[in-house]
Amino acid sequence: MANSQSLATEEIQVPALAALPALSVRDLTVAYDRQPVLWSVDYVSPSSGLTAIVGPNGAGKSTFIKACLDLVPRLSGEVRFFGEPLRKRRRQVGYVPQRSSVDWQFPVTVLEVVAMGRYGFIGWCLPVSRRHRNAAMECLEKVGMADLAGRQIGQLSGGQQQRVFLARALAQEAQIYFMDEPFAGVDAATERAVIDVLKSLDDEGKTVICVHHDLQTVADYFSSVLMLNLTKIADGPVATTLTQENIARTYRGRVHDLNLRA
């Protein structure tokens, strides 16, 4: 695909980056007002595979992502992407929020929204060229939305809007992606699109970290897991980490009747 070709030319730092962990977090503590939401979390992302963040409601899963992205202030801690702080690696970090709080009546088409993912490659005052529009179109195809490219963003269903933001993150050609509950409340077509995108990102060697609340399907989609509840309970490969014992510790017995798949 033309897309992977342009990737190769634009990401010249890949060999250097590959040696460093995509995300390393040390002593991350976040508080809203005075109550801590995350307490001294240390974490290093695995060198390959997709990672799920699991934990009960209010465990700080979304906050973990937002604190990594500087969207909420942290009390202490250090977050590094490929060994550098966020401000030096912003373009290599993609984020798909659970539900964007944009103005859905905004006069912008689906393709124009996805093309915004390319703005990191375009300088000040320069228009979006055909090359970037084509790249955006390819990303729309990947999420099965190419036929709706000309629609105003508010004319889409919720799942379709979610896929547009997924496509926009793809257009960014980041090296590490954060997604907040990509499977929550989506229709069948969107679920398929998310699975396909996750697979292809994994094949391209990108790091993907998703908040995921459904313990039943963790093993289906993800190879690693980070278990959070205020503090880090455990992290590692799904097979050895997502044990009954760790689940009981993460959920503090609130899901004892949960039967995991073998």
Next chain:
Amino acid sequence: MDGALSVALEVLTFRAGYNASVVTLGATCLGVAAGVVGTFTFLRRRALISDAMSHATLPGVVLAFLLGIAFGLEQRNLPLLLAGAAVTGGLGVFLVQLITRSSRITEDAAIGIVLSVFYGLGVVLLTYVQSLSVGGQAGLESFILGQTAAMRRDEAIALAILALAAIVSTVLLFKEFRLVCFDAEFARGLGWPVFRIDLLMAGLSVFVTVIGLQTVGLILIVALLILPPVAARFWSDDLRTIVILSGCIGGASAWIGAALSAAFADLPTGGIIVLVAGVLFVVSLLLAPRRGAVANGWRRMSLAFRLRRDRALAELLAAEREAGPITIGQQARLWLILSGYLRNGRLTPLGRQRAMAADRNFRLWEEVLRSDRAMVPPEAAFGIDPVERLLSTEQLRSLERGLLRPAGPEHAS
């Protein structure tokens, strides 16, 4: 009256002499700039901050005048006055942000505070200046409501050039402004300096306000920033089109307004310009296709009508099948008779055909509700638009399978 109208016509067609033509041209450029810059102010939801900002220019104008006297500049020095306006206008915007960020006061209250206090200060200073025995202070009052007649030829040319500069800057920054207006958080994530882009946007609207002080006046300039984009939004969903249209509406308002006020010399230019913009807004609000009030009302009425007709037809069909009582209302009955669907209390062949189609469509829609709502586009009229036209054959087939299921195994083959 006749004479005034012919003067207006002459100004409109730029034949009223060089001076009037230049002033009208300057005003028109200002209108276009306000429409173009205002589109982004409106989309970023900063329209009211612009109002606080424009009122905050008054103390700046008067202070600059006093400063001019102190340094022995004679009469009114326009660039100095406008610089003073820009300084306190900018300060007003900054204070609104500061109050909102550093206290629990909400933005609307902060805007009210800054607007009234700065304007009050301006009025007090103005009264003081008017008691002084120096020349030139009479012109200061024209900044409040605007007076094109007071404008000199070179000032009008400068106004046109500055307005064009504002337009060119906005066009150049179109991509950045759209990004920040639509999703500032994502823009930050991409590494764009959102704060600086916002500053540029606010700076451009201060700039347009300041150069518009003479023409429209500080009380009404905000209307020229807001009315054109809001009117333009009714006509299009495409931002480029909206920006162009908004510029045209702003330009046309200023052009027509300036011509009218040249003809009726005692009318304030600013008020006339804003009234023209107001008329264009009302026309857009009412008559725009799709988004206008008339089109909206018509669409809602026709939806309700079609739904009631189809429901009545389906009910008649059910009543005929089960030999039950007919329960539809008088209005629906009358309409069905007029359409030729109902005669002597029974469905005509044409009526039966329509009724069966409506009945099937209702069932399909209910099946859509049961299976996957997301398969139909959200703008489809629920229960009314034919499901067949909205779905692919494959989707339709699976829906029909769902419809047949409760009917029993004999239909399954």
